[in-house]
Amino acid sequence: MKPTDKHITTPKWPLKLLRLFIKRKYLEEIEGDMEERFQDNLKSYSIRKTRRLYAWDTLKLLRSELMKSIGGDKRLNHYGMLKNYLKTSIRNIKHHALFSGINIVGLAISMSIGIFMIVLLSELQSFDSFHDKKDRTYRVTTSRQGLFHGEEIYLATASHYIGDQIEHKIPEVEDVLVLRRNLSAELTIDEKSIPASGYYATASFFDVFSFKLLKGNPKTALKTPGAIILTESTAKRLFRDSDPIGKTVAVDGNRDFDTGIITGIVEDPPTNSHITFEMLVSMATMENSLVEHRRNIKGNPGHYADSYVYLVLQEDANTVKVESMIADMMADYNSKKAPMALALEPMGQFVIGGAGFPPGPTFSKRRIDMMMGLTIIVLLSACFNYTNLSLARALRRSKEISVRKVVGGTSLQIFSQFILEAVLLSSMAVILGLGLFFLIKPGFLNLPELSIDGTTIFTLNVTPVHLVYFLLLTLFVGTIAGFFPALTLSKLKATVLFKGASKMKLLSGVNTRQALITFQFALSIGLIVCAVMVHRQYQYALNYDLGYDTNNIVNIKIQGDYINLLENEYAKMSEVLGTSRSAVVLGTRNAELGEAFSEDKSDTVMFTTNYIGQNYLILHGFELIAGTGFQDHLKEGQEQNTLVVNKTFLKELNLGDPYEAIGKSIWYFGEQKMQIQGVVKDFISMSLDAEVPKAFAFVKMGVTNNGILGVKVASNDLWTTMAKLEKAYKELDPVHPFQATFYDDEIARTYAASKTTYSVISFLAFLAISISTLGLLGMTVYTTEGRMKEISIRKVLGAGINNLVLLLSRNFLIMIVVAAVMAIPGSLYILDNMILSKFLYRAEMGLIETLSGFIIILLIGVLTVGWQVRTAAAQNPADILRRE
Amino acid sequence: MKKSRLGEFQELILMTVIVLQEEAYGMEIQRDLEVRLNERLSVGAIQTALKRMEEKGFLTSEWGEATQKRGGKRKRIYQATPYAQRVLREMKDIRAQLWNAMPELGMSKT
Numbered sequence: 001m002k003p004t005d006k007h008i009t010t011p012k013w014p015l016k017l018l019r020l021f022i023k024r025k026y027l028e029e030i031e032g033d034m035e036e037r038f039q040d041n042l043k044s045y046s047i048r049k050t051r052r053l054y055a056w057d058t059l060k061l062l063r064s065e066l067m068k069s070i071g072g073d074k075r076l077n078h079y080g081m082l083k084n085y086l087k088t089s090i091r092n093i094k095h096h097a098l099f100s101g102i103n104i105v106g107l108a109i110s111m112s113i114g115i116f117m118i119v120l121l122s123e124l125q126s127f128d129s130f131h132d133k134k135d136r137t138y139r140v141t142t143s144r145q146g147l148f149h150g151e152e153i154y155l156a157t158a159s160h161y162i163g164d165q166i167e168h169k170i171p172e173v174e175d176v177l178v179l180r181r182n183l184s185a186e187l188t189i190d191e192k193s194i195p196a197s198g199y200y201a202t203a204s205f206f207d208v209f210s211f212k213l214l215k216g217n218p219k220t221a222l223k224t225p226g227a228i229i230l231t232e233s234t235a236k237r238l239f240r241d242s243d244p245i246g247k248t249v250a251v252d253g254n255r256d257f258d259t260g261i262i263t264g265i266v267e268d269p270p271t272n273s274h275i276t277f278e279m280l281v282s283m284a285t286m287e288n289s290l291v292e293h294r295r296n297i298k299g300n301p302g303h304y305a306d307s308y309v310y311l312v313l314q315e316d317a318n319t320v321k322v323e324s325m326i327a328d329m330m331a332d333y334n335s336k337k338a339p340m341a342l343a344l345e346p347m348g349q350f351v352i353g354g355a356g357f358p359p360g361p362t363f364s365k366r367r368i369d370m371m372m373g374l375t376i377i378v379l380l381s382a383c384f385n386y387t388n389l390s391l392a393r394a395l396r397r398s399k400e401i402s403v404r405k406v407v408g409g410t411s412l413q414i415f416s417q418f419i420l421e422a423v424l425l426s427s428m429a430v431i432l433g434l435g436l437f438f439l440i441k442p443g444f445l446n447l448p449e450l451s452i453d454g455t456t457i458f459t460l461n462v463t464p465v466h467l468v469y470f471l472l473l474t475l476f477v478g479t480i481a482g483f484f485p486a487l488t489l490s491k492l493k494a495t496v497l498f499k500g501a502s503k504m505k506l507l508s509g510v511n512t513r514q515a516l517i518t519f520q521f522a523l524s525i526g527l528i529v530c531a532v533m534v535h536r537q538y539q540y541a542l543n544y545d546l547g548y549d550t551n552n553i554v555n556i557k558i559q560g561d562y563i564n565l566l567e568n569e570y571a572k573m574s575e576v577l578g579t580s581r582s583a584v585v586l587g588t589r590n591a592e593l594g595e596a597f598s599e600d601k602s603d604t605v606m607f608t609t610n611y612i613g614q615n616y617l618i619l620h621g622f623e624l625i626a627g628t629g630f631q632d633h634l635k636e637g638q639e640q641n642t643l644v645v646n647k648t649f650l651k652e653l654n655l656g657d658p659y660e661a662i663g664k665s666i667w668y669f670g671e672q673k674m675q676i677q678g679v680v681k682d683f684i685s686m687s688l689d690a691e692v693p694k695a696f697a698f699v700k701m702g703v704t705n706n707g708i709l710g711v712k713v714a715s716n717d718l719w720t721t722m723a724k725l726e727k728a729y730k731e732l733d734p735v736h737p738f739q740a741t742f743y744d745d746e747i748a749r750t751y752a753a754s755k756t757t758y759s760v761i762s763f764l765a766f767l768a769i770s771i772s773t774l775g776l777l778g779m780t781v782y783t784t785e786g787r788m789k790e791i792s793i794r795k796v797l798g799a800g801i802n803n804l805v806l807l808l809s810r811n812f813l814i815m816i817v818v819a820a821v822m823a824i825p826g827s828l829y830i831l832d833n834m835i836l837s838k839f840l841y842r843a844e845m846g847l848i849e850t851l852s853g854f855i856i857i858l859l860i861g862v863l864t865v866g867w868q869v870r871t872a873a874a875q876n877p878a879d880i881l882r883r884e
Numbered sequence: 885m886k887k888s889r890l891g892e893f894q895e896l897i898l899m900t901v902i903v904l905q906e907e908a909y910g911m912e913i914q915r916d917l918e919v920r921l922n923e924r925l926s927v928g929a930i931q932t933a934l935k936r937m938e939e940k941g942f943l944t945s946e947w948g949e950a951t952q953k954r955g956g957k958r959k960r961i962y963q964a965t966p967y968a969q970r971v972l973r974e975m976k977d978i979r980a981q982l983w984n985a986m987p988e989l990g991m992s993k994t
Binding site for chain 2: 030033034039057062
């Protein structure tokens with residue numbers, strides 16, 4: 001403590017608070033008391049504590065007996081004032097239909113988007129919230145750097161191996177759940193068959209997740225080999241109303257098991273679950289089969305692409321510590337070239353985290369950010385309309401304000417009056433906006449590819465909780481919109497106001513208004529440019545030369561053991577030019593991921609792969625550089641030992657030029673030795689926007705129970721041909737529906753996400769344009785109104801209408817040009833780095849695309865301004881001048 | 885009596901004002917009461933009670949001297965009105981009567 005207490009002063013802000021709020025007649029006494037108390041306390045406490053006590057005492061002084069009343073020391077009837085404000089506001093809204101109309105419509109449009117975002121975000125927030133241990137549940141993710149293009153791949157999957165290791169070696173982990181993906185099978189009982197898909201799961205499934213098991217024992221239902229849990233709706237489809245528990249079903253189309261026993265019925269995963277499935281099968285089933293097939297999946301951390309590892313940590317566990325322990329476990333395995341980095345992803349991030357190979361719906365964070373940004377921008381744009389028009393109208397309200405000031409209204413009162421008016425308008429807008437929201441909702445829900453895997457992700461239901469947020473939105477929008485006009489108007493001096501209109505021009509914030517309108521123009525131009533470019537990229541992707549021919553090829557899904565028969569059947573048809581089988585359809589984000597090593601294991605390559613039959617390369621027109629394609633199908637019991645790869649594959653493994661490479665061996669998945677039989681040119685294996693390796697390897701395929709049969713058909717009369725194909729199929733497979741799509745349509749579906757982005761952006765662009773056009777219209781009306789006398793005099797002196805239009809629209813033209821100069825580079829940057837950055841192959845931007853926004857806005861601007869000015873200029877000048 | 889009811893805390897303050905006589909200003913009252921009650925009070929509590937009692941006519945007040953310690957601010961010296969003294973006495977009597985009327989058993993328990 002300092003020697004003299006005199007220099008230690010009381011903290012500043014509590015004193016200010018005191019002076020602001022305590023009644024003036026009490027202030028001296030109380031301030032003195034507080035000071036004395038402060039000095040007393042200094043003797044017994046530290047300076048800091050004393051100050052804290054002072055602040056605390058100050059807060060306790062804020063009682064109604066001691067505080068000023070809101071209307072100052074005089075007692076005012078607040079209710080009366082409020083009523084008066086309300087009445088004035090309502091009259092104003094009523095009497096100025098143009099002003100209120102433009103603002104309410106503009107605000108309503110933008111608020112419908114605000115409402116939409118509120119509902120959307122709260123729905124995303126609610127994902128997985130039904131799991132009891134949500135805050136402690138994590139998923140092990142795998143990322144690998146530098147395998148191709150030096151980019152990172154980030155996957156939601158992790159190896160079964162690491163799951164086992166974690167369970168045994170990390171005490172902080174309460175439960176470990178391993179799921180294996182790609183489970184699909186056909187279940188048959190009493191002559192009735194249904195296809196079902198889902199996951200192999202370890203027995204801890206119900207310890208980690210809180211899905212309700214309606215029938216069966218959660219502890220044992222997934223223990224024994226062959227145990228199957230069905231979802232409620234799947235069970236209904238197969239069993240109708242009979243009790244399925246304990247029933248044995250025949251399993252087809254799956255190499256891991258032939259029969260299974262239903263051990264449980266689980267509720268259908270709700271829409272807000274990050275994982276979707278129709279059935280769960282015990283992991284033990286899978287393990288038995290692995291032993292049979294002598295495949296070592298559990299012991300190898302390299303098999304990370306097919307399983308998910310979920311952890312429940314103990315209450316006080318430290319995630320960083322657990323992560324570093326996992327990293328230690330991987331230290332032995334990790335190669336230096338492309339180390340595997342495992343991390344823990346909390347459950348709240350599952351849907352928005354952006355990890356690849358997700359087990360259910362996802363919604364990328366980038367999309368959320370983009371939509372949030374656009375929503376805020378559109379909201380601001382509508383607020384600016386209000387601000388602009390209010391300022392332009394300030395002239396008319398000046399008499400009212402000056403009278404209020406003269407009879408004793410304070411700035412604060414006038415400020416709150418205008419804020420109240422804005423809030424009133426925004427509450428009318430929010431009601432209209434809610435109606436608009438229900439109009440756009442079905443449109444949004446029907447957009448293709450909302451979630452990345454195409455499953456339902458949103459319901460967009462409005463609950464009572466949302467109403468609170470809507471109210472906050474209303475207050476927020478009202479305050480933002482009304483803030484600037486309220487501030488400007490409340491600051492005006494009564495004497496200046498009475499002097500008349502001539503000085504008002506200086507006060508009405510011309511610069512601010514111009515800046516705001518320019519901002520709106522820039523926004524509209526930018527959005528148009530983005531929409532045009534995304535659309536162009538979509539078209540570009542559809543027409544891109546993938547490196548193989550997709551024309552007139554029908555892809556038919558095979559779900560049974562009849563592929564040879566079907567192929568023979570089709571070969572007999574005259575409309576069929578050829579058939580070929582494959583595991584997946586290339587170019588539609590479906591290829592599998594694999595990893596291979598050079599013969600001495602010094603180089604490694606990540607690649608995508610497809611299993612194909614004998615005619616595949618020819619039918620699809622792949623260009624073979626060296627070697628040969630597959631001459632036959634894989635025979636029963638024959639080992640796969642040859643590959644057809646692309647050029648990048650050779651380059652990454654340093655296998656020399658295509659001719660040298662023929663006959664060289666590599667380690668396929670690090671376990672199996674394979675020889676290179678042929679080399680094809682590079683092509684697009686997944687899609688233009690997928691971050692996948694460019695390297696590719698074809699593997700020979702034998703008889704398959706689930707694959708794709710590609711049928712090249714003659715192009716005349718496709719519908720009859722399709723009907724014929726279906727008829728032949730139905731004879732061989734009466735159970736499954738005929739699932740056939742044209743290759744080109746399937747490719748189009750792959751880029752549906754781009755189409756969604758395009759739809760969303762163009763819709764928002766449309767809204768932004770509507771709002772700014774409304775604003776522009778309002779501004780023109782007020783400006784021309786203010787210049788009526790000038791226009792009339794000019795006309796009398798001989799100016800033509802075109803002259804006048806030019807005179808009055810010059811300002812707007814300048815603003816549009818400035819806006820374009822700001823917006824075009826900005827939007828090109830955003831397109832490059834955010835919206836289209838995923839596309840490795842980009843459409844070029846032409847001059848027309850770049851200038852599209854500018855031209856459209858210019859056109860709309862000229863039309864709006866021209867129309868208004870023409871009407872004004874067409875009036876008889878005598879009528880206007882006579883009024884003086 | 886009904887109209888002029890005193891709260892317990894107000895009564896304590898009122899009596900302190902009488903005890904302190906010339907020295908009865910906000911901070912002094914608070915210091916005195918804090919010692920007697922052996923607990924910390926807030927300035928707000930004391931001030932509110934004083935203002936209320938002044939409004940009800942139990943207290944009158946006038947400006948006193950200003951001191952260095954108060955940052956040059958004047959004290960406000962409070963004085964109980966005769967009416968307040970009468971009310972206090974009445975309350976004491978009522979209490980005394982009640983005490984006398986209480987049965988022995990009830991007392992020994994507390």
